[in-house]
Every structure is written in structure tokens, then in C-alpha cells.
Amino acid sequence: MTQAPAKSLLVPDARTRARNASERRFRLMGMAAVAIGLVALVVLLVSVLGNGLSSFRQTYVTIPITLDAAVLDKSGNRNPDExxxxxxxxxxxxxxxALIAALAEKGVDTGDLKPKEIMGMMSKEAPADLREAVLSDPSLVGQTITFPAFATSRIDGYFKGRVTMESAARDANINPEQLALADRMAAAGLIETRLNWGFLTRPDASELRPEAAGLGVAILGSAYMMIVVLVLSLPIGVAASIYLEELAPKNRWTDLIEINIANLAAVPSIVFGIxxxxxxxxxxxxxQSAPIVGGLVLTLMTLPTIIIATRASLKAVPPSIRDAALGVGASKMQTIFHHVLPLAMPGILTGTILGLARALGExxxxxxxxxxxxxxxxxxxxxxxxxxxxxxxxVQVYSWTQRADPAFVERASGAIIVLLVFLLAMNALAIILRRRFERRW
Amino acid sequence: MTIRFPLLSALMAALACGPAAARDNLQIAGSSTVLPYATIVAELFGENFDHPTPVVEGGGSGAGRKKLCEGLGEATIDIANSSSRIKQSDLDLCNANGVTGVMEVRFGYDGIVFAALRDAPEYAFTPAHWFRAMSARIVQDGALVENRLRDWAEVDPALPPQEIIAFIPGSKHGTREVFDHNVLLAGCKETGAYDLYAAAAIGDEEAVKKEAEKACLDLRTDGLAVEIDGDYTETLARVQANPTGIGVFGLSFYQSNTDRLRVYTMSGVTPSVDTIASGEYPVSRPLYFYVKLAHMGVIPGLREYVAFFLSDEVAGPDGPLADYGLVPDPELHKTQAMVAAEQPMEPLSQ
Known part of the structure; x- marks a missing residue:
């Protein structure tokens, strides 16, 4: 029998070195995984923000317009119906x-551009806006008002750097002389690019006027659907979970229901659409196209998520609470509504908000x-x-990405930013609720 | 907890009475090619009439026609947009569901253009070029052989030497039908492949014709003919990723993107609203919408919308639709008269 060679604890042997090396490798792999995730997130955010932030600003042509009564209200009654x-x-x-007069007054050189081409720099939405303003306030007729009107998406793109002189030379919808005139108008203070709240409040617009398209109807529609989802899925989901968790007997039927709820949570959302x-x-x-139907579909989709979250948070309430309540003579109902449910509320709300956030992006x-x-x-x-x-x-993001006019790409990214802000706000609310009210035993 | 229940009961009440209230907006669905035109008209209609703006959905010509034929009543759509003519199967479905009076409205033409990125070389195409480049089999020394051409210069020495890769509409597109019929089939006949197919086919005259036409439309499957099932924005993205690629687009899409795309001639004609209207440019198709006559006078605004769509100031040569790339119908006045008479369409002659 030979004596094993003496080993020092201070000098790692081959096996220890191999184990340490494999630990270092694992650590590096983990860091690499996190780094890949972060890079993907940064790329996504940079591309969305880079494309979309400009949609919150819009180019306006601000000119004084004389609302001639002889043109707008021949009868002179100021009756909107007429x-x-x-x-x-x-x-x-x-x-x-009015535009040509304003250019002449400011001494802006219009070159060889025809009046139609100069008017072509204005959005087709602008006359509609003006009509709307006059019809809602007939007393404006006869006055001269200063009216900020949208410039077309190409002029807007020029001030945002999307359209250049070179691209305009090849573009059928704008020509470089118009861009040069836009520069002179900007110098004269007639054109400026500023914040556009209309992007959040205006309705969608057709392909001829991308500059006027906004998210107003989409935001309202999404909000309505979320109201329907909240009002339906929270009570139904909570009631179902309380029954399953606290009252139902444990037998084959409840097992079956439980499995089905878990399965429903994994069903692809398009199936719910069918x-x-x-x-x-x-x-x-x-x-068709009504938020009530959308809300009902999303309710079906969200219910399993809410039920699973609610059951988990009901389970997390220690049995001693129930025992104590029952022990001092509370009924089963009273135990649940006075003690268990309030303690489970933060978890339920968190689950509900996360479910809603998923439904919002669907x-x-x-x-x-x-x-x-x-x-x-x-x-x-x-x-x-x-x-x-x-x-x-x-769906507004989806339909804007399908439009032919390049200006809609910017707006689709802008809509993604709005959607992301809503989702972040909802997730933040969920985290705050959890941090604030969660109790640990 | 307390605020939920009033909301819930309000919702229940709304559920009970809501659907009974009459629908006052038009519902339109169908072709994604017609969609931009329909939205332009809907926008103007909502602005200038006392009716709400119609709701316009895409979804494809076939899906739109099917929806139109689902039945009568407020839960069904009023108008189906379509970039190809309605089929007998659609009309059968309509009849089965009680939708008997359908009015066919042709409101203009759409050109189909071949385009590539701005710095691509110059091509002058003919249908025969496209047949030789795209087809599964081509004629060589009087016989049909598998298509192994990989370069446009091999297709025709007059074309620049550049690898063949083309992005053509997928089979669910209305555009594809026109591409098949006006380009591939024309090229097939021109190169003599059609006669060879017909000689090989058996059966009576009708069967031979059908067989040969079907064989003419077989595309090569080695990846040089790429079918795009999405819309033109996807085709554009693919062309941008493949600078040597050539894409098939609608004229209106090209007109919105002239700063990025260059368009090629077909049989020596440059596509434009004028050359398509005159019939010189060979690849174009009519655009339709189909109106449910039973909803006329029931759904408010339907009659006005159809008349407004076809009015000279909208669908005419100086109207907003022509600005966007619609080729106006030279026989617009006939259609206007037909719409005024609310004349249901004749049975399809086939």
C-alpha cells in the first residue's frame, strides 16, 4: 500500500480546477444570455423610438384666412344646416x-409654382378642418381667423428629414421647388413643426392624408374593450375561483374543470376570435367592429389567467386565518368575504392587471x-x-403598416410607442399594488 | 367592490337593448386593393354628408364577397369590395342565404406594374420574358424542357445580365389572376409553349384548352419565383432586401413610392393612368364593388354613398381616386345610370 501524495488545501487539484472552470463558464453563459436579451430590447426600443417619436410632432402652415360670407353663407342666416x-x-x-395672399403679404417668392402646386403643399384634411370649425361656430363667418393647417406628409417629412431634395426629384407627389418654397415659408414664420396632440385624439385618415391620421378612435376602442373585460372577467373570475378553491368538493369533476382552465389559458388567441x-x-x-364583441372575446381569453392568479393568491392565504374566523363563529361566507378575500386582493388585482395588459396588446x-x-x-x-x-x-398598428404611403410607417411606430406606454403603466401599477399591499407570513 | 355592480348592471341593460337600435353607419369589407380607394371615398362621404363615416374593412376580395352573401340584416355587411369579378359559387351562396339582388359596380381600373429599386438596371419586358423567367417548363429546340434559366440575359440577350428573382403576388390575390392571365398565359402563347401543351393534352377542344392553360401557369419551384401572400408593403420590403429582385405592384402603390421604385415597360409601354385607360398597357384589371340591393333605403346613406362614389368629382379623371392611382372607367356614365336605376346584376355568362 502506497501513501497518497500529500495535498495542500491551498493549491487546487485538477478536479477542483475543472469544477471552478465549469462554474465560470456557466456564469459567463448566463451573462451572455442576459446581454443578448438586453441587446434585443435596446435594438427594439431604438428602432421603434427612432421611427416613431417624430409622429408626435407635425408640420403646420399657419395663415390668416378671411371667411368670406358671400362664399360660405349665401343666405346670411348663419344657419349651420344651410x-x-x-x-x-x-x-x-x-x-x-388665403395661402397665396399670405405668401404675397410676407413677400415670399413662390418661383414658378402654380397656385395648385402651392395648395398641394397643404393637407387635404385642412379644408375639412376649416369647414368643421366654421360649422361648429357659425359666428366666425365674416371674420379673419388665424388657422393652423396641416402641411402634407411630404412637406412634414422634409422637416423631419424623411424626405430630401434628391428623393423629391424622383417623387411623383412633391417636387423640389415646393420644398424650396417650404424652406422660405419656414423662414417667414408661416411653417413650423410643433407638438401634435392630434396624433392621440384625431381619428384615422385615408391614404391621401396620412398627416391627419391619429389614434383617437383606437384608444377609445381599446379603453371600451378594457372596461368590458374588467367588468365581466373580474367578478366572474373571482367568483369561479372562490367556488373552486374554497367551496367545491374535490372530485373528478373539479379536477377536470381545473385541467380545462389551465388548458384554456394556453389556447391560441385566434381560436377565440373564430x-x-x-x-x-x-x-x-x-x-360587427363593435368594442362589446371585442371585449367579450378578450374576456374569454383573460378569464383563465385571472382564475389561475386568483386561485394562487387564495391558496397563499394561510389556513390559520380561516380556522380562526371559523373558530370565533363566522360562517363560511363571512370567512371568505371578511378575511380571505381582502388578504388575497393584491394578488388578484395583480393577476387581473397583467391579464388586461395581455388583452390590450392582442x-x-x-x-x-x-x-x-x-x-x-x-x-x-x-x-x-x-x-x-x-x-x-x-390593430391600428397592423393596418397602418399595410398602407402604401411611407408616412404611415412613422405613425405605426408612434402607435407602438403609445401601446408600450399603456402596457408599461399597467405593469407598473401591478408592481406597485403588489409591493404596497402584499403580506407575507 | 361596490362600484363594479352598477357598471355590470348598466352593461347588462346595454346588452339587452343595444343590438335593437338601428345601425346607422355603412359596413364595407373586401379587397385590400380597393381598400384605400374605399377609405378615401368614406372619408369624403363622412365629411360632406349628414351620415356617419362608413366603416371599411380589408380582408381580401373572396372573404368580402362571402361576407356579403352571408345573409340580410344589420349584422351583415352592405358592400363587398372586390378586385376580381364575383364568382358563380359566391352567387349560389348568396341565393342560398336569401341575398337575391346584388348590384355589380365597376368603378375603375387598376394597373399592375413591374418595378425594382431606383438603382436597378433598365429592363424592357414583354410577357414572353416573364413566361421564360417564371414558368416551370420552357420551349427549347421545339420541345418543352425544365426551366433552368438563372439570368435575365439568358432569357433574352437584350436584357441586362442579372440574376432572376421576382416577387409576385400569391394565389389568394386578385392581382395574381391578372398576372397569370395577361402576362404568363400571353407569354406562353407567344413562345409556342401553349401549342406544345395543347398537342400533348387529350380530350375534346374544351378539355385541351383547360389543360394547356393550367400547364402554362405552372411556376418554377426553385425559389426564383417568390410568391408574396401579404400586401405590397411586404413585396417592397423583399425587394429592398434583394436589390436585384423585381416586384409586382399595383399602380397606386408605385405612385406613392416613386422616390424608391422605378417602373419597367411592358411590350414597350410605360404604365401610367393614361396608357392604362387607353388600353395600351396590357396588364390591368377592373375594380368592383358589390352592393346588397335589399339594404338600399334600409341602411341610411347606402344609396348616397354609392352615388357619391361614382360621381364624376370622385371617380372621374380629376377626382381624388385618380390622384391616388385609380384608372378612371371611360364608361363611368353607363355605370352611373345603372346605379341610379338600382339594377341588379345579370347572371354570369359562362
Whole structure:
């Protein structure tokens, strides 16, 4: 028998070195995984913010416009119903005259541009806005008002760097002389780029006027759907969980229900869309494109999430609380509503908010129920408004990315930013609720 | 907890009475090619009439026509946009569901253009070029052989030497039908492949024709003919990723992106609103929408919308639709008269 060679504890042997090395490798792999995730996030944020932040600013042409009573209100009654006969075409002519006059007054050289080309720098939405303003306040007729009107998306793109002189030379929708005139108008203070709240409040617009497109209808539609989801899924989900967790006997049936709820949570969302089309639209006869139908689909989708979260937080309430309540003579009902449910509330709310956040970003089921649509009228106030057509934030992103005009790319990214802000706010609220009210035993 | 229940009961009340209230906005669905035109008209309609802005959905021509034929009533759509003509199967479905009066409205034409990035070389195409580049089999020394051409210069020495790669619309697109019929089939006949297919086919005259036409439309499967099932924005993205690629676009899409794309001639004609209207440019198709006549006078604004869509100031040569790339229909006045008479469409002659 030979004696093993003496080993020092201070000098690691081969096996220890190998183990240490493998630990270092694992650590590095973990760091690499985190780094990849971070890089992906940064790339995503940079591209979305880089493309989309500019959609919150818009280029306006601000000119004084004389609202000529002889054109706008021939009868002189200032009666909006009669004044409606003047279409946007009539207002367009008025605006063209005002624009040319304003250029002449400021001494801006218009070069060889024809009046139609100069007017072509204004958005087609501008006369419609002017008409709207006049019809809602007929007393404006006869006055001279200073009216900020949208410039077209190409002029807007020029001031944001998307359109250049070289690209304009090849572009059928704008020419370099118009851009040069835009520069001179900016120098004269007629054109400026400033914050555009309209991006959040205005409705969608057609391909001829991307500069006027906004998220107003989509935000309202999403909000309405979230109201429906909250109002339906929270009570139903909580009631179902309380029954399953606290009252139901444990047998084969409840096991089956439990498995099915877990399975439902994993069903692809488009399947819920098909179900909704058959059930709510074809059988129940609810209207197409309406937030109520969208809300009902998303409720179906969110329910399993809420039930699972609620059951988990009910389970986390220690049995001693229940025992104590029952021990001093509370009924089962009283135990649940006075003691268990309040303690489980932070967990339930967190689960609900996360479920809502998921529902807010969902677009696939809405495809089938007609919410991926061009909707320009705001839905009225709930509850009637729930049946009016509306759009939703994620589907607005989808439909803008399909439009031909490059200006819609910027707006789609802007819509993504708005959606991300809403999601972040909801997740932050969930974290705050959890931190604030959660109790540990 | 206390605020939830009033909200819930309000919702229940709304559920009970809501759907009974009459729908006052139009519902339109269908072709994504017609979608931009329909949104432009809807926007103007909402602005200038006392009716709310119609709700316009995309989803594709076939899906739109199917929705139109789902039945009558407020839960169904009023108008289906379509970039190809309605099919007998759609009309059968309509009849089965009680939708009997359908009015066919042709409001203009759409050109289909071949375009590439700005700095791509110059091509002058003919249908025969496209057939030789895209087809599964081509004619060589009087016989059909598998297509192994990889370069446009091999297709025709007059074309610049550049690798063949083309992004064509997928089979669910209305655009594809036109591409098949006006380009591939024309090229097939021009190069003589059609006659060879017809000679090989068996059966009566009708069967031979069908067989040969079908064989003409077989595309090569080695990855040089890429079918795009999405919309033109996807085609554009693919062309940008493959600078040697050539894409098939709608004229209106090209007109919105002239700063990035250059367009190629077909049989010596440059596509434009004028050359398509005159019929010189060979690749174009009519655009339609189909109106449910039973909803006329029931859904408020339907009659006005259809008349407004077809009015000279909208669909005419100086209207906003032409600005966007619609080729105006020279027979617009006939259609206007037909719409005024609310004349249902004749049975398809086939």
C-alpha cells in the first residue's frame, strides 16, 4: 500500500480546477444570455423610438384666412344646416386664396409654382378642418381667423428629414421647388413643426392624408374593450375561483374543470376570435367592429389567467386565518368575504392587471370580428358606445403598416410607442399594488 | 367592490337593448386593393354628408364577397369590395342565404406594374420574358424542357445580365389572376409553349384548352419565383432586401413610392393612368364593388354613398381616386345610370 501524495488545501487539484472552470463558464453563459436579451430590447426600443417619436410632432402652415360670407353663407342666416351645402371643395378654394395672399403679404417668392402646386403643399384634411370649425361656430363667418393647417406628409417629412431634395426629384407627389418654397415659408414664420396632440385624439385618415391620421378612435376602442373585460372577467373570475378553491368538493369533476382552465389559458388567441365570430356575431347578432364583441372575446381569453392568479393568491392565504374566523363563529361566507378575500386582493388585482395588459396588446382575435377596419367616427359614450364601430390600438398598428404611403410607417411606430406606454403603466401599477399591499407570513 | 355592480348592471341593460337600435353607419369589407380607394371615398362621404363615416374593412376580395352573401340584416355587411369579378359559387351562396339582388359596380381600373429599386438596371419586358423567367417548363429546340434559366440575359440577350428573382403576388390575390392571365398565359402563347401543351393534352377542344392553360401557369419551384401572400408593403420590403429582385405592384402603390421604385415597360409601354385607360398597357384589371340591393333605403346613406362614389368629382379623371392611382372607367356614365336605376346584376355568362 502506497501513501497518497500529500495535498495542500491551498493549491487546487485538477478536479477542483475543472469544477471552478465549469462554474465560470456557466456564469459567463448566463451573462451572455442576459446581454443578448438586453441587446434585443435596446435594438427594439431604438428602432421603434427612432421611427416613431417624430409622429408626435407635425408640420403646420399657419395663415390668416378671411371667411368670406358671400362664399360660405349665401343666405346670411348663419344657419349651420344651410351652410353645410358648401363642401370641402369650396373651403379648399378659400384656403388656396388665403395661402397665396399670405405668401404675397410676407413677400415670399413662390418661383414658378402654380397656385395648385402651392395648395398641394397643404393637407387635404385642412379644408375639412376649416369647414368643421366654421360649422361648429357659425359666428366666425365674416371674420379673419388665424388657422393652423396641416402641411402634407411630404412637406412634414422634409422637416423631419424623411424626405430630401434628391428623393423629391424622383417623387411623383412633391417636387423640389415646393420644398424650396417650404424652406422660405419656414423662414417667414408661416411653417413650423410643433407638438401634435392630434396624433392621440384625431381619428384615422385615408391614404391621401396620412398627416391627419391619429389614434383617437383606437384608444377609445381599446379603453371600451378594457372596461368590458374588467367588468365581466373580474367578478366572474373571482367568483369561479372562490367556488373552486374554497367551496367545491374535490372530485373528478373539479379536477377536470381545473385541467380545462389551465388548458384554456394556453389556447391560441385566434381560436377565440373564430368562436366569437360564430357565437356573438352570427348567432347572437351583435354588431360587427363593435368594442362589446371585442371585449367579450378578450374576456374569454383573460378569464383563465385571472382564475389561475386568483386561485394562487387564495391558496397563499394561510389556513390559520380561516380556522380562526371559523373558530370565533363566522360562517363560511363571512370567512371568505371578511378575511380571505381582502388578504388575497393584491394578488388578484395583480393577476387581473397583467391579464388586461395581455388583452390590450392582442390583435389576432379582433381580425375576425371586423375591428381591423377604417373607422373615422368616435364611438359615443358607454354603454351605447360599446355597440358603435371602433378600432383598437394593436390593430391600428397592423393596418397602418399595410398602407402604401411611407408616412404611415412613422405613425405605426408612434402607435407602438403609445401601446408600450399603456402596457408599461399597467405593469407598473401591478408592481406597485403588489409591493404596497402584499403580506407575507 | 361596490362600484363594479352598477357598471355590470348598466352593461347588462346595454346588452339587452343595444343590438335593437338601428345601425346607422355603412359596413364595407373586401379587397385590400380597393381598400384605400374605399377609405378615401368614406372619408369624403363622412365629411360632406349628414351620415356617419362608413366603416371599411380589408380582408381580401373572396372573404368580402362571402361576407356579403352571408345573409340580410344589420349584422351583415352592405358592400363587398372586390378586385376580381364575383364568382358563380359566391352567387349560389348568396341565393342560398336569401341575398337575391346584388348590384355589380365597376368603378375603375387598376394597373399592375413591374418595378425594382431606383438603382436597378433598365429592363424592357414583354410577357414572353416573364413566361421564360417564371414558368416551370420552357420551349427549347421545339420541345418543352425544365426551366433552368438563372439570368435575365439568358432569357433574352437584350436584357441586362442579372440574376432572376421576382416577387409576385400569391394565389389568394386578385392581382395574381391578372398576372397569370395577361402576362404568363400571353407569354406562353407567344413562345409556342401553349401549342406544345395543347398537342400533348387529350380530350375534346374544351378539355385541351383547360389543360394547356393550367400547364402554362405552372411556376418554377426553385425559389426564383417568390410568391408574396401579404400586401405590397411586404413585396417592397423583399425587394429592398434583394436589390436585384423585381416586384409586382399595383399602380397606386408605385405612385406613392416613386422616390424608391422605378417602373419597367411592358411590350414597350410605360404604365401610367393614361396608357392604362387607353388600353395600351396590357396588364390591368377592373375594380368592383358589390352592393346588397335589399339594404338600399334600409341602411341610411347606402344609396348616397354609392352615388357619391361614382360621381364624376370622385371617380372621374380629376377626382381624388385618380390622384391616388385609380384608372378612371371611360364608361363611368353607363355605370352611373345603372346605379341610379338600382339594377341588379345579370347572371354570369359562362
Amino acid at each position: 351652410m353645410k351645402k358648401v363642401t370641402t371643395l369650396g373651403y379648399g378654394k378659400l384656403m388656396q386664396t 368562436l366569437a365570430l360564430a357565437l356573438f356575431i352570427n348567432i347572437a347578432g351583435l354588431p 390583435s389576432a382575435p379582433l381580425l375576425l370580428i371586423g375591428m381591423v377596419a377604417f373607422v373615422r367616427d368616435y364611438p359615443s359614450a358607454p354603454p351605447e358606445g360599446l355597440f358603435d364601430p371602433a378600432s383598437a390600438l394593436p
